[in-house]
Amino acid sequence: MLNIGMVDEIISKALSEDIGTGDITTASTIPKDQKISGKFIAKEAGVICGLEVVKKVFEKIDGEIIMIPHVTDGERVNKGDLIAEIKGPAVGVLTGERVALNFLQRLSGISTKTAQLLEEVKGTKAKITDTRKTTPGLRVLEKYAVRVGGGVNHRFNLSDGILIKDNHIKAAGSITNAIAAARKNAPHTLKIEVEVESMEQIEEALEAGADIIMLDNMGTEEMKKAVARINGRALVEASGNMGEKDLREVADTGVDLISVGALTHTVKAMDISLRFE
Incomplete structure (x- = not known):
């Protein structure tokens, strides 16, 4: 409601x-x-x-x-x-x-x-989630609309969770450094998600103990390999221009979440x- x-x-x-x-x-x-x-x-x-x-x-x-x-x-x-x-x-x-x-x-x-979009991934375990790419000032309404349509919400704001993206990694020096700092300084109740672009980064994120791994702009074959490598050790989110891709193919890779910015920024x-x- x-x-x-x-x-x-x-x-x-x-x-x-x-x-x-x-x-x-x-x-x-x-x-x-x-x-x-x-x-x-x-x-x-x-x-x-x-x-x-x-x-x-x-x-x-x-x-x-x-x-x-x-x-x-x-x-x-x-x-x-x-x-x-x-x-x-x-x-x-x-x-x-x-x-x-x-x-x-x-x-x-x-x-x-x-x-x-939910109809496209029907029969798979993948959930459709939104992003923070909302109309300024209308986020609470637009995210409500996503829920009404059957999707789930990602972070409402920057205080809702830890999402370590490429620029955080560059500023911190590495994925390992960023996750270690987050574990030390952030509340223990928050999950830590990290954005990765390669198998090497996936290995580092797993080793550092990420709770959620976001696969950024990967092809479906690479996603399949990533899901197999992660093997349930973290939740897996597919991200990056998902509104332009065949979501059934993405869901069939075994990812847990598919985040679609187009749900709110170009609908x-x-x-x-x-x-x-």
Whole structure:
């Protein structure tokens, strides 16, 4: 479930950005006492996400606006399906329309893409996970959308876990040095993950006691060799332009996790419209 209190500030900023000092078009053309009703309609198939956010958008604008969902987050819809109904003061509904759709379309796009990728790896042990390549300020929502689509979350922020990447290794001098320093200075409750690019680095990471090994931009044959060498001594994550690869082939190498930055940084918004009656 999404803790709507965590996203209250995000919604407020989005409304402030869009409304500015006021919705001039609506204020100058629609009587304040006019009521209206409308329907959110799917214009393509997908997995819906963000209904509670949409509801909160309209609640912030006018408490008299009522939204009646016909599906729940995580539910698949087809083109033409009714997602939700809305009714109340026309001024408020029109003012919040764009912001509500922006959230609903983007989050549903992320959950839809996640579900599609999960279908590709179905029958394997691989899990689809996101990255920190999220829209600044929207991470909590976008990672929620990944979960709604059936994926799992990687780190929410830099304090969530230790991920030693290539530049950390260069700065520390070696994988061994970086892992040793992490063991000494970081909380014992955090797992240590290290990014590797070769079999030699895998050997070093295993010897140093890494909990998770990230295979960066490796081909599938090399991944198979890496999984066999690691042999359960650490979790194995495949990473690096995964959104452009055949994920079934990647999953069949035996990796535990496949991290896909494209879930959030280049996802296509789902086509949804709000039609007034």
